[in-house]
Amino acid sequence: MADLTCTIAGIKSINPFWLASAPPTDKYFNVVRAFKAGWAGVVWKTLGEDPPVINMSSRYGVHFNSARDVIGINNIELISDRPLEVNLQEIRQVREEWPDRVIIGSMMAPIDECAWKELAIKIAEAGVHGIELNLGCPHGMCERGMGSSIGQVPEMIEQTTRWVREAVDIPVFTKLTPNITNILWAAEAAKAGGAHAISLINTVNSVISVDLDAMAPTPTIDGKGSHGGYCGTAVKPIALHMVAEIARNPETRDIDISAIGGIENWRDAAEFISLGANGLQVCTAAMLYGFRIVDDMIAGLSNFMDEKGYKTLDDFRGLAIKNTVDWNELNMNFDTKAVINQDSCIECGRCHIACEDTSHQAITFDVAADGKRTFTVVDEDCVGCNLCAIICPVPDCIEMQPVKNNLPYLTWPEHPKNVMKDVD
Amino acid sequence: MNHKNHRAAYNKILAKQNANSFFDELHSPFNKAMALKEADHCLYCYDAPCIQACPTSIDIPTFIHQIKTGNVMGAAHTILKENIMGGTCARACPTEVLCEQACVLNDDAGKPVEIGLLQRFATDHLMAKSVSHPFRRAARTGRTIAVIGAGPAGLSFAHRAAVLGHDIHIYEARDKAGGLNEYGLAAYKMADDFAAREVDFLLGIGGIEIFYGTSLEQDLSLPDLSLANLSLNNLQDKYDAIFIGVGLGGTNDLGLDGEAMSGIADAIDFIENLRQTDDLSRLDLGENIIVIGGGNTAIDAAIQAKKLGSPNVALVYRRGEDEMGATAFEVELARKNGISIHLWSKPIILHGKNSITAITFEHTAIKDGKLTGTGEAYILDCDMLLKAIGQKLAGTGLQDLATKDGKLVISENYQTSNKKIFAGGDCVLSGEDLTVQAVEDGKQAAIAMDIWLRDN
Numbered sequence: 001m002a003d004l005t006c007t008i009a010g011i012k013s014i015n016p017f018w019l020a021s022a023p024p025t026d027k028y029f030n031v032v033r034a035f036k037a038g039w040a041g042v043v044w045k046t047l048g049e050d051p052p053v054i055n056m057s058s059r060y061g062v063h064f065n066s067a068r069d070v071i072g073i074n075n076i077e078l079i080s081d082r083p084l085e086v087n088l089q090e091i092r093q094v095r096e097e098w099p100d101r102v103i104i105g106s107m108m109a110p111i112d113e114c115a116w117k118e119l120a121i122k123i124a125e126a127g128v129h130g131i132e133l134n135l136g137c138p139h140g141m142c143e144r145g146m147g148s149s150i151g152q153v154p155e156m157i158e159q160t161t162r163w164v165r166e167a168v169d170i171p172v173f174t175k176l177t178p179n180i181t182n183i184l185w186a187a188e189a190a191k192a193g194g195a196h197a198i199s200l201i202n203t204v205n206s207v208i209s210v211d212l213d214a215m216a217p218t219p220t221i222d223g224k225g226s227h228g229g230y231c232g233t234a235v236k237p238i239a240l241h242m243v244a245e246i247a248r249n250p251e252t253r254d255i256d257i258s259a260i261g262g263i264e265n266w267r268d269a270a271e272f273i274s275l276g277a278n279g280l281q282v283c284t285a286a287m288l289y290g291f292r293i294v295d296d297m298i299a300g301l302s303n304f305m306d307e308k309g310y311k312t313l314d315d316f317r318g319l320a321i322k323n324t325v326d327w328n329e330l331n332m333n334f335d336t337k338a339v340i341n342q343d344s345c346i347e348c349g350r351c352h353i354a355c356e357d358t359s360h361q362a363i364t365f366d367v368a369a370d371g372k373r374t375f376t377v378v379d380e381d382c383v384g385c386n387l388c389a390i391i392c393p394v395p396d397c398i399e400m401q402p403v404k405n406n407l408p409y410l411t412w413p414e415h416p417k418n419v420m421k422d423v424d
Numbered sequence: 425m426n427h428k429n430h431r432a433a434y435n436k437i438l439a440k441q442n443a444n445s446f447f448d449e450l451h452s453p454f455n456k457a458m459a460l461k462e463a464d465h466c467l468y469c470y471d472a473p474c475i476q477a478c479p480t481s482i483d484i485p486t487f488i489h490q491i492k493t494g495n496v497m498g499a500a501h502t503i504l505k506e507n508i509m510g511g512t513c514a515r516a517c518p519t520e521v522l523c524e525q526a527c528v529l530n531d532d533a534g535k536p537v538e539i540g541l542l543q544r545f546a547t548d549h550l551m552a553k554s555v556s557h558p559f560r561r562a563a564r565t566g567r568t569i570a571v572i573g574a575g576p577a578g579l580s581f582a583h584r585a586a587v588l589g590h591d592i593h594i595y596e597a598r599d600k601a602g603g604l605n606e607y608g609l610a611a612y613k614m615a616d617d618f619a620a621r622e623v624d625f626l627l628g629i630g631g632i633e634i635f636y637g638t639s640l641e642q643d644l645s646l647p648d649l650s651l652a653n654l655s656l657n658n659l660q661d662k663y664d665a666i667f668i669g670v671g672l673g674g675t676n677d678l679g680l681d682g683e684a685m686s687g688i689a690d691a692i693d694f695i696e697n698l699r700q701t702d703d704l705s706r707l708d709l710g711e712n713i714i715v716i717g718g719g720n721t722a723i724d725a726a727i728q729a730k731k732l733g734s735p736n737v738a739l740v741y742r743r744g745e746d747e748m749g750a751t752a753f754e755v756e757l758a759r760k761n762g763i764s765i766h767l768w769s770k771p772i773i774l775h776g777k778n779s780i781t782a783i784t785f786e787h788t789a790i791k792d793g794k795l796t797g798t799g800e801a802y803i804l805d806c807d808m809l810l811k812a813i814g815q816k817l818a819g820t821g822l823q824d825l826a827t828k829d830g831k832l833v834i835s836e837n838y839q840t841s842n843k844k845i846f847a848g849g850d851c852v853l854s855g856e857d858l859t860v861q862a863v864e865d866g867k868q869a870a871i872a873m874d875i876w877l878r879d880n
Binding site: 067348349353371393 | 461
């Protein structure tokens, strides 16, 4: 079995799977259950100054697909609504009972040096392994000058990170919001402030649905709704992109990354690690299925590594970074064509209608006298867009096959048709 | 338990029960969760094979997609605009040889989408929830059409013709509409008086009047005294056109001595009696019942007889299982219900004096391409013989129209040899003993007649 231990910001972890700061890490009871289930660490639900916040009733909204699978949920919950000392006492207790597991203390405060430093010191004294700055919460707390209202201003990211670095001598994680135009500005600011690691992404701002009877956004609170933080498998592509941008940016590539965003299973985890993540944080998947999902995350990741011959996570960490490039670095001479395996085709016609109506009219449709329906790719018209292979309901029935054209690697900046080619 | 006690015990159960209260439904309907889960299997095929396989060409992928999006009323509308008896067809269609057989998932996942049950989910929803009829009539044409027979073909015709703006008078021999939906389908397929509810729904379009107890040349209570009697000649004078959907009122005989003995009945009459009686304990029911025939009517009669408590029910068919008119699903259902099935056998002697007591069967085989007796015989005890060996045109009043093989000949426009008289359903040569085909005939005949009426 592969070695799944990892180190992030100097903190050793028995596996890369931590629970993110959220309802599942709200108190002793949940955290102990998570550790019993096999989670290596938790980022305790964000702590603020006393008096604690008061939360709304009706906190989550959902985005289903037609099969009622949850694509994503959003929430309007605030930070921990329990007194600070209750949380700190429980952190001390868990630390004592579970010495091999990691606890990171998440915190937020208004943009005030004393507030940040005093709270960071209190949390550090409870024995946490590190502190995570919640600069991402996009609902409620931002209206009080915290969360994403700080995370959307690079100077404030740098400032708060520095304050916490100055106050405590344990690792500092700066957690970033995706609700910005360029994640690199935020990541560079965190690094400038001295962060040991960055955690991303926090939730994406959203109105998840509108109740057409109430004519109000969901979750609906006494007839009204507000925007909330979107999470779950739907946000994974956004998170992958932001992690990749940081991992391949020369200014930020050496900072540790605690990746968050729609991680539901071992494959998602492996993808984030391949893009450079040092550790992983999970929330929504656990909220949907319970803590037991970590079993398959561990076993699946281990089996994948065994199959590929990776002995440690470092053996494949970041291997996909070098292949993640700007569009201008892609090969314009690459050509791929759809090939339909007629033996496994079930004749549904989805490829034909998708191509005919919305793409390049490159899949013909013939009906034989006996009713047999045949769908054929017209190579000259196929641009290799992948749409047919994506919508085909039969796994591996439509394969995209690269054409061996023996042409050289040619980027757009080098392309003869690029009129800007010779312009400096 | 001996037979006498057996019967007595069952009669206690059957007392005061009618077909609606006694028979459990063959298929439980989907609830919302089941419907959504099943709908999710549908691939939403383009130009889907299931549409081609449906005699009424219901746009099946679209209605299933509509169920998925929560537009169940729209799904029902998609079904009903092609097949106004979509509710009955959802219950009675042999989907295993129609839409579901064509489903592309048969090839891959091995299990087709349960189209019939999804169709029922949608149509039941509309019938339960809709406050008004889902279709509207075109401007009145001023034309009035006579329809003979209020079965699936006649009702489907009447509905479509009414939508097209014509007024309809239906002449129905019995005292209820619905035809075989009401009288002939197995009770466990049409639970909860569905046939009658569907007729009420269909008539909601307006412009259709039904005169019960009236049939060609046997008019018992003619509504209109200007009709000297209900003959095609008189009807032609009074109406702009006529549609005949009389079904097959006659039944075939075995052609054996003793067929008039008591204990011998047509399976179709047996089903009618059990569906219409108020008290199933008063129904004639043998203890050694033999049903002769291989179609769905034979299976329906045999299974219902068994469910009513008859201890021994056998089905005898002169050919093999592959040649049976009943689908493989129906044959399997009969076996599951304890019916013993005897293949390659034909009756040659009916035993008994006043009542039937036994039947001698001869084994059969295909010899030189023809079905012949092998000379080997066996005897089965029998106190009730139900014949289900096919039906034929009753004929009364239709003598002037061209027929072939005992059924009405029609053109591709559904016209009989008399241009003013159209026909469809089981009574025409192309009829298939399928509700869904009768519905399609009625619909297409109405469209064809509408075009014809514009020039005549």
